[in-house]
Amino acid sequence: MPAYTPPLADFTFLVKDWLKIDELYQSLGLDEFDADLALEVIEQGGRFATDVVAPLNREGDEQGCKLNNGQVVTPDGFAAAYQSYVENGWNAMLGDIEYGGQGLPYSMAVPVHEMLNSASLSWRLTSMLTESAVLAVTKHASDELKAIYLEKLVSGEWTGTMNLTEPQAGSDLSLLATKAEPNDDGSYCITGSKIFITAGDHDWTDNIIHMVLARLPDAPPGVKGISLFLVPKFLVNEAGEPGERNAAVPSALEKKMGIKASPTCVMNFDGAKGWLVGEPHCGLACMFTMMNDARFQVGLEGLGAAEASFQGALTYARERLQSRAPQGVQQPEAKADAIVYQPDIARMLLTQKALTEGNRALAMLYAKYMDIAHNSSGDAHDNAEGVLQFLTPICKAFMTDAGLETTSLGIQVFGGHGYIREWGMEQLMRDVRIAMLYEGTNGIQSLDLIGRKLTRDRGDLLGLTRTAFAELTDKMTDLKTKAEAAELLEQWYQTSLEVKGYSAVEAAGGACDYLAYSGYCLLGVLWYSMADAAATADNPVVAAGKQKTRDFYVQRILPRAQAHKSALQQSAETLLAPQGGEYDYL
Known part of the structure; x- marks a missing residue:
């Protein structure tokens, strides 16, 4: 496997020179936090990722998971690493202090999550979904359920899952068939089957808390008839400990292309006991609390894999x-030159660097607005939430698309060695491929962006996002590049206004191109902003790297945006079957 080194120099630049995190924390009243503490947390998180998690990645891929007598066994060392993770408080970073959490800002936690993804996508997945479950329980569950479950979910003593998909109901949850019958004691009897359930069962903890979508007997049809239920693997006794085994069991493990060390289960609920979370028939809204968090976290999977692949490719190119x-x-x-001096190799490495560091800036900007939303009220909160809503599908889809591209380039830099398992580069590509599929395929994200986020509230989310990025351009000091960045942002905004008027069919036909166009343009603004901030940064290597990579991005990658814009503006007719006919020409 390629050795992974936490990108601490880049995080230092982003935290201190670009985001100016001290100013952000002071503006939010977070007086107990500062840049030095943030960088200490990031450094310690990077050490855990490299020393504890990364060494498990290759062997985890080789061993995979096993299902023995209804119990999933994960690869050697995975459970022990998780216990260390919990004991050292990493799972509780974002948890509510009232329930034993640390209440850290997102801008501290997001870098740690990225580095865990670089170390092992398979290992990170279980803790990722537990954090999402914590959000759903915190926001929607009754005080009684919070008292029983929340503290142990926050600490990580128990893990959480998300149970949506059924064999006949993937992206279209209106087809969901799992049933929930009321019991006399206020609980519900859950019956049905779910597929693709990440960490549906494992040997890491003594309880697993499933968040399950199901229908009540009087449920209206469609997505308006879905409710959310909390279903523990073991029922909790009066002492607050796991007691009787619930009828929620894994019946199979999916055999997958990648993330083989993550247990992806088929879960059977055969009259399992569960409790309603939120109001009846409002389960989809409750579940979206989890899904929107998970979608950003999946974007971080793309970013983490990209960084690991870039590091491996760069090291190899300097030595080969x-x-x-x-x-x-x-x-x-020497008898020959290192391949890093070949212009085409440099092209691939710079593409990896530009996409990876650009997406890291996007992730940190997203984290900034999560901090604002979490620590503000009134217009400041609402505006930050609007920016997050608009950026969520872009982060999920664009960052995972880039993850696949960069890991593919990493293999290419290695040549034939990249295709051989022992080098570890092909595993990164296999692992990250799923990120474009789960938590809503990237096509679904594109439809969400163009069909919902772009038009919601008369386009307010678009305007808020424009304002957020304009704040970056307004702070730039170099007048020439400031003008270029502002022009790029305005072109994107005007094109977005044009797209906002598309018909439903034209929007569906251009959705993926609009998301890609948005991603490339907004990353361009971020690169202009970073290069400007780097001019006065303390680290001269980082400063030179940002400015050089900005030039590469603008000249070599940003032109992709115009290709997507051109495709976006074409008629959807070439995508449609003849009226009343079939796609017999395919």
């Missing part, structure tokens, strides 16, 4: 000697 560079001999003392 092949031929002489076309611009002249670079290492006269």
Whole structure:
């Protein structure tokens, strides 16, 4: 496996020089936090990722998970690493202090989550979904349920899952068939089958708390008839400990292309006992509390894999000697030059760097607005929430698309060695491929962006996002690049207004191109902003790297945005079957 090193220099630049985190914390009244503490948390999180989690990644992929007599067994070392994670308080970073959490800002936790994804996507998944379950219980569950479950979910003593998908109901949850019958004691009897359930069962903890979508007997049809239920693996006794086994069991493990060390279960609920979370028939809204968090977290999976692949490719390119560079001999003392001096290798490495560091800036900007939303009220809260809503599908889809592209480039840099398992590069590509599929495929994210977020509240979310990025351009000091960044942002905004008027069919036909167009344009603004901030940064290597990579992005990657814009503006007719006919020409 390629050795992973936490990108601490980049995080230092983003936290201190770009986001100016001290100013953000002071404006939010977070006086107990500052940049130095944030960087200490990030450094310690990086150490855990590299020392504890990363060494498990290769062997976890080789071993996979096993289902023995209704109990999932995860690869060697995975459970022990999780116990260390919990004991050292990492699971509780974002939890409510009232329930034993640390209440850290998101801008401290997001870098740690990225680094855990770089270390092992499979390992990170279980704690990721537990954090999402914590949000749903915190926001929607009764005080009684919170008292029983929330503290142990926050600490990580118990883990959480998200149970949506059924064999006949994937992206279309209106087809969901799992039933919930009321019991005399106020609980419900849950019956049905769910598929693709991440960490549906494992050997990490002594209880697993399933968040399950199901229908009550009087439920109206469609998505308006779905309710959310909390269903524990073991029923909790009066002492607050796991007691009787509930009728929620894994019947199979999915055999997958990647993330083989993550237990993806088929779950059977055969009259399992559960409790209603939120109001009846409002389960989808409750579940979206989990899903929106998970969608951003899945974006971080793309980012984490991209960083790991870039590091592996860069190290290899600096060491691998092949031929002489076309611009002249670079290492006269050696028999050949390192391939890093080949322009095409440099193109691939710079593409990896530009997409990875650009998406890291996007993730940290998202974290900033999560901090604002979490620590503000009134217009400040509402405006931050609007920016987050607009950016969520972009973060999920664009960042995971970039994850696949960068891991593919990483294999290419290695040449034939990249295709061989022992080097670890192909595992990164296999693992990250799922990120484009779960928590709503990237096509679904594109439809959400163009069909909902772009038009919601008369386009207010679009306007709020424009304002958020304009704040970055307004702070730039170099007048030439400031003008270029502002023009790029305005072009994106005007094109978005044009797209806002599309018909439903034209919008569906152009959805993926609009999301990609938005991603490339907004990353362009971020690169202009970072390069400007880097001019006065303390680290001269980071400063030079940001400015050089900004130039590469603008000249070599940003032109992709215009190709997507051109496709976006074409008629959907070429995508449609003849009226009343079939796609017989396919």
